[in-house]
Amino acid sequence: MSAAEIMIWEIMGTATLTLLGCGVVANVTLRRTLGHDGGWLLVNFGWGFAVFAGASVASPTGAxxxxxxxxxxxxxxxxxxGQVPIYLLAQLIGGTLGAVLCWAAxxxxxxxxxxxxxxxGIFATAPTVPNKPWNLVTEVIGTFVLVLWIILTPGLESGAAGITDFGNSALGYAGVAFIVISIGNSLGGPTGYAINPARDLGPRIAYALLPIRGKGGADWGYSWVPILGPILGGVLAGGLASILPAT
Known part of the structure; x- marks a missing residue:
């Protein structure tokens, strides 16, 4: 698969993720919506199935x-x-684009x-108890669970041109939705569980730029936590999976 094709599918998939994920938070938070005060569980289900939708769209790239x-x-x-920078750039663009579309809706x-x-909070995460080192630990743990599950679940295999297919056995990408909902319900309370730098940074950039009446700041002082924490969690999960016995 060419770099351009990876860019297109990852942008579309990540944009779908943040459009639907930020969208469910907007539906619960904003006053004049049908979902106002829908609660934390609605947010978790919304984000979980946003991941399912985004991964399904981006399936040609390994999602x-x-x-x-x-x-x-x-x-x-x-x-x-060599493909990592292509993925990262596409994910950041897609995350920002999806947040802009959420605002438009x-x-x-x-x-x-x-x-x-x-x-x-409609766009980006924040801690309930600010303490950046411990907030970082929370993001590392949540992301570690997600990425280790993705790697170890039956169905992961290398496809053509270095693109990895993690089909998650019979569940397909719906399995990712369930693990994200589980992480949100169990580990999401302290920081809002970014567990994805593009999901937080892209919408945070969009929030800073969008003409939202009376908006507050983008809290850039905290923004490095939902970037570094998930990356560390992903690296630790990938490293551990590489030394575990083959199943």
């Missing part, structure tokens, strides 16, 4: 849609390191929301 997955597969020897609700200064 990474997450730099942590890309790094984990490269460390595990399932992806050529909910523009009237953003315009009439009575607390616009607290809308960053």
């Amino acid at each position: 990474h849609i997450n730099p942590a997955v890309t790094f984990g597969l490269a460390v595990n020897g399932q992806l050529d390191w 909910y523009k009237l609700q953003f315009d009439t929301h009575d607390d616009p200064g607290n809308t960053l």
Whole structure:
């Protein structure tokens, strides 16, 4: 697969992810929506199935849609390191694009929301108890679970041109939705479980640039945590998987 083809599919898949993922948070957060106050469980299910949709769209590339997955597969020897920058750039572009589309879908609700200064959480994550070293640990653990599950689940195999196919056996990409929902329910409370740098950084950039009335800051001082934590988690998962006995 060419670099251009990887770019196209990863952009589309990651844009689908953040459009639907940010969309469910907007539906729950903004006042004049049918999903207002839908709660944490609705958000978790929304993000889980956003991952399913995004991965399904990006299936021709191996459905990474997450730099942590890309790094984990490269460390595990399932992806050529020369392709890593292509994936990362596409994921960042897609993550930003999907967030912009989410804003466009909910523009009237953003315009009439009575607390616009607290809308960053629709786009990006934040800790409930700010402590960057421990917030980092939380993101590492959550992402480690995700990437190790992806790598170890039956169905992972190297395809043509160094593209990895993780079909997750009979479940297909729906299996990814279940593990993301599980991580959200069990480990998402402290930081909002970014577990994906592109899912956080792309929408955070979009939030900083979008003309949202009365919006607050993008909290760039925290932004490195949901970037570094998931990457470390992905690398650790890929490294561990590479030394485990073959099954």
